[in-house]
Amino acid sequence: xxxxxxxxxxxxxxxxxxxxxxxxxxxxxxxxxxxxxxxxxxxxxxxxxxxxxxxxxxxxxxxxxxxxxxxxxxxxxxxxxxxxxxxxxxxxxxxxxxxxxxxxxxxxxxxxxxxxxxxxxxxxxxxxxxxxxxxxxxxxxxxxxxxxxxxxxxxxxxxxxxxxxxxxxxxxxxxxxxxxxxxxxxxxxxxxxxxxxxxxxxxxxxxxxxxxxxxxxxxxxxxxxxxxxxxxxxxxxxxxxxxxxxxxxxxxxxxxxxxxxxxxxxxxxxxxxxxxxxxxxxxxxxxxxxxxxxxxxxxxxxxxxxxxxxxxxxxxxxxxxxxxxxxxxxxxxxxxxxxxxxxxxxxxxxxxxxxxxxxxxxxxxxxxxxxxxxxxxxxxxxxxxxxxxxxxxxxxxxxxxxxxxxxxxxxxxxxxxxxxxxxxxxxxxxxxxxxxxxxxxxxxxxxxxxxxxxxxxxxxxxxxxxxxxxxxxxxxxxxxxxxxxxxxxxxxxxxxx
Numbered sequence: 223x224x225x226x227x228x229x230x231x232x233x234x235x236x237x238x239x240x241x242x243x244x245x246x247x248x249x250x251x252x253x254x255x256x257x258x259x260x261x262x263x264x265x266x267x268x269x270x271x272x273x274x275x276x277x278x279x280x281x282x283x284x285x286x287x288x289x290x291x292x293x294x295x296x297x298x299x300x301x302x303x304x305x306x307x308x309x310x311x312x313x314x315x316x317x318x319x320x321x322x323x324x325x326x327x328x329x330x331x332x333x334x335x336x337x338x339x340x341x342x343x344x345x346x347x348x349x350x351x352x353x354x355x356x357x358x359x360x361x362x363x364x365x366x367x368x369x370x371x372x373x374x375x376x377x378x379x380x381x382x383x384x385x386x387x388x389x390x391x392x393x394x395x396x397x398x399x400x401x402x403x404x405x406x407x408x409x410x411x412x413x414x415x416x417x418x419x420x421x422x423x424x425x426x427x428x429x430x431x432x433x434x435x436x437x438x439x440x441x442x443x444x445x446x447x448x449x450x451x452x453x454x455x456x457x458x459x460x461x462x463x464x465x466x467x468x469x470x471x472x473x474x475x476x477x478x479x480x481x482x483x484x485x486x487x488x489x490x491x492x493x494x495x496x497x498x499x500x501x502x503x504x505x506x507x508x509x510x511x512x513x514x515x516x517x518x519x520x521x522x523x524x525x526x527x528x529x530x531x532x533x534x535x536x537x538x539x540x541x542x543x544x545x546x547x548x549x550x551x552x553x554x555x556x557x558x559x560x561x562x563x564x565x566x567x568x569x570x571x572x573x574x575x576x577x578x579x580x581x582x583x584x585x586x587x588x589x590x591x592x593x594x595x596x597x598x599x600x601x602x603x604x605x606x607x608x609x610x611x612x613x614x615x616x617x618x619x620x621x622x623x624x625x626x627x628x629x630x631x632x633x634x635x636x637x638x639x640x641x642x643x644x645x646x647x648x649x650x651x652x653x654x655x656x657x658x659x660x661x662x663x664x665x666x667x668x669x670x671x672x673x674x675x676x677x678x679x680x681x682x683x684x685x686x687x688x689x690x691x692x693x694x695x696x697x698x699x700x701x702x703x704x705x706x707x708x709x710x711x712x713x714x715x716x717x718x719x
Contacts, residue, residue: 223273223274223275223276223277223279223280223294224271224272224273224294224295224296224297224377225271225272225273225274225279225280225283225292225293225294225295226269226270226271226292226293226294226295226370226377226379227252227269227270227271227272227283227289227292227385228268228269228289228290228291228292228385229245229248229268229269229270229288229289229290230287230288230289230290230385230387230388230389231290231387232387232388232389233245233248233288233389233390234268243393244288244389244390244393245265247288247390247391247392247393247451248270248286248288248289248390249263249265249270250451251286251287251288251390251391251392251450251451252270252272252283252286252289252450254450254451255282255283255285255286255450255451256272256274256276256279256282256283259274259276259278259279260274260275260276261273261274261276261279262274266372266373268330269372280292280294280383282450283385284383284384284385284386285385285386285447285448285450286385286386286390286391286450287386287387287388287389287390287391287415287416287418287448288385288387288388288389288390288391288418289385289386289387290384290385290387291382291383291384291385292382292383292385293368293377293379293381293382293383294379294381294383295377295378295379296309296313296377296378296379297375297376297377297378298313298375298376298378299374299375299376300371300372300374300375300376300377301374303338303342303343303346305376306343306346306347306369306371306376307343307346307347307350309376309378310325310347310350310351310367310369310376310378311347311350311351313378314351314365314367314378314380315351315354316354317365317367317380318351318354318355318365318367319354319355320355320356321355321356321363321364321365322355322356322357322358322359322362322363322364322365323348323351323355323356323358323359323363323364323365323366323367324348324358324359324360324363324365324366324367325343325344325347325348325351325366325367325368325369326344326366326367326368326369327340327341327343327344327347327368327369327370327371328340328369328370328371329343329370329371329372330370330371330372331372331373343369343371347367347369351367365380366380367380368380368382386416386448387416388415388416388417388418389416389417389418390418390451391415391418391419391420391449391450391451391452392418392420392451392452393418394417394418394419395419395420395498395499396419396420396421396422396496396497396498396499397414397419397420397421397422397493397498397499397500397501397502397530398421398422398423398424398457398489398492398493398496398498398500398501398502399411399414399421399422399423399424399501399502399503400423400424400425400426400485400486400489400501400502400503400504401423401424401425401437401440401441401504402425402437402504402557403425403433403436403437403439403440403553403554403557404504404554404557405504405538405541405542405545405550405551405554405555406504406505406506406509406533406541407503407504408440408443408444408504408545408548408550408554409504409532409533409536409541409544409545409548409550410502410503410504410530410531410532410533411423411444411502411504412444412448412544412548413532413533414502414530414532415444415448415449419500419502420449420451420452420454421444421449421452421454421502422454422455422456422457422492422496422498423441423454423455423456423457423601424456424457424459424485424488424489424492425437425456425457425458425459426459426461426484426485426488427458427459427460427461427462428461428462428465429675430462430675430678430679431674431678432671432672432674432675432676432677432678432689433557433675434458435606435671435674436553436556436557436671437456437458437557438456438599438601438604438606439553439557439606439671440550440553440554440557441454441456441601442601442604442606443548443549443550443553444548444550444601445601445602446601446602447549448548449601449602453600453601453602454601454602455496455598455599455600455601456598456599456601456604457492457596457597457598458596458597458598458599459488459592459593459596460592460595460596461481461484461485461592463588463592464481464484464584464588464589464592465481467584467585467588468480468481468484468584471583471584472580472581472583472584473580474566475567475568475569475572476569476572476576476577476580477568478511478512478517478568478569479512479517479520479521479569479572479577480577480580480581480584482512482517482521483520483521483523483524483577483581484584484589486501486521486522486524486525486529487524487525487589488589488592488593489501489525490524490525490526490527491593492593492596493527494527498527499527499528500527500528500529500530501525501527501528501529501530502530502531502532503529503530503531504531504533504541505518505531505533505534506531506533506534506535506536506537506538506541507534507535509537509538511568511569511570512568514570514571516570516571516572517569517570517571517572518531519574520572520573520574520577523574552668552669553669553671555668556667556668556669556670556671556672556693557671614674614677614678614681614687614688614689615674615688615689615690615691616664616688616689616690616691617690617691617692617696617700618700619639619664619690619700620662620664620688622661622662623661623662623663623664623688624643624657624658624661624662624663624664625639625641625642625643625663625664625665625666626642626643626644626645626650626663626664626665626666626673626676627639627642627643627644627645627666627667628645628646628647628650628665628666628667628672628673628676629666629667629668629694631644633668637707639666639697639701639706640701640706642666647667647672647676650676651675651676651679654676654679654680654683654685655683657680657685659684659685661686662686662687662688663677663680663685663686663687663688664687664688664689664690665677665687665688665689665690666689666690666693666694666697667693667694668693668694669692669693669694670689670690670691670692670693670696671693673689673690673693674689676689677689
């Protein structure tokens with residue numbers, strides 16, 4: 223299989239020296255994307271060609287920044303117009319049979335003594351194919367025959383697969399991204415990766431091991447699928463002691479702004495240690511109370527490095543749409559923003575001088591200690607499942623256990639495990655202490671992330687609580703095996719989640 227790769231338009235317009243540098247970096251990133259596969263790479267001025275037997279190669283290349291599009295092509299001699307027409311006729315006569323078709327031709331490079339051009343190719347090949355087809359239709363063809371002729375070779379294809387575009391990862395240096403596992407931070411990171419900036423990630427953990435588990439699963443997608451040519455790190459900082467300190471010493475209406483300032487401080491310290499040039503966040507103006515323009519101004523004052531906010535003008539629906547393309551939607555949907563410090567009346571326009579006065583009440587040495595004691599993980603080699611808490615996970619419903627469903631009320635009404643009771647996740651976090659301590663509890667949710675977090679909190683409080691591993695998909699399989707539900711429901715596991 224031969225794959226033709228087209229550069230992002232931004233690479234093609236660069237000065238020669240910059241273009242050479244970008245192309246070399248793109249080539250390195252492509253080699254990383256295809257690591258473990260057998261392939262040969264050929265480079266031309268504005269094209270790359272990959273010869274491989276791997277059927278997954280094209281899919282991987284569609285996630286390499288700096289690639290505008292790619293096509294699986296057939297290469298034939300193209301030094302003479304007759305050669306091009308004969309090859310095109312042999313390749314496509316069966317494809318256009320009885321169908322409307324169009325020919326799109328391009329001839330590039332030095333033509334030498336040959337006199338034919340792009341229009342000549344399109345007319346001649348179209349005339350050769352027309353007897354086999356229904357008719358030529360340039361506006362709405364059922365089959366489009368593409369041919370590119372360059373350096374004496376003709377490349378034929380019928381499809382252009384989109385790449386992500388942008389700049390090759392790494393050409394714009396490094397930054398750190400503040401991440402929570404939710405929709406916004408993952409999309410913000412992706413957009414900065416697209417601009418050629420390699421990223422490390424800073425996670426200020428408010429929700430314990432289960433929260434970190436969800437964040438790791440999101441970051442593994444960004445690392446494994448979108449960070450070819452780099453080895454990103456996750457810097458996980460336990461912010462729970464800082465939250466307790468803040469709740470004990472400061473006014474509640476400023477908690478969110480203060481917390482964000484502490485996170486910025488942590489991110490900047492990690493950035494300087496990693497020789498990074500900026501801080502990436504998923505903030506959008508007005509999306510939540512801490513993200514008013516005034517509050518963003520106050521929060522930003524704590525950072526000396528540039529703060530990059532690629533989502534600043536996006537709404538939530540636009541952000542969520544991007545998670546589907548990136549591949550983080552399902553996990554981010556289950557990783558709720560674990561924020562246990564949302565006050566009833568948060569300040570939407572916090573004055574800087576008041577926030578600074580509140581911040582002086584905090585022991586910033588505690589912040590420095592938590593940063594110094596952070597956990598650093600290599601995302602490329604990490605398996606998130608290895609960091610799970612096996613003692614809290616279970617793959618069966620124990621006899622006599624109270625089964626708790628933490629999904630949405632609508633999903634619970636469609637189907638729930640027999641005898642399972644519904645509990646709102648956030649209310650359960652605050653109110654599980656009212657549950658009978660003498661009972662055993664099995665919790666489940668969409669993907670097993672919220673239930674893992676609640677099980678962890680309950681175990682810390684002395685309860686015997688377990689998370690049903692794997693969420694709804696595994697629970698449905700378990701129920702089908704015991705004739706508790708029809709097998710016809712299995713394909714609906716995503717919907718039920």
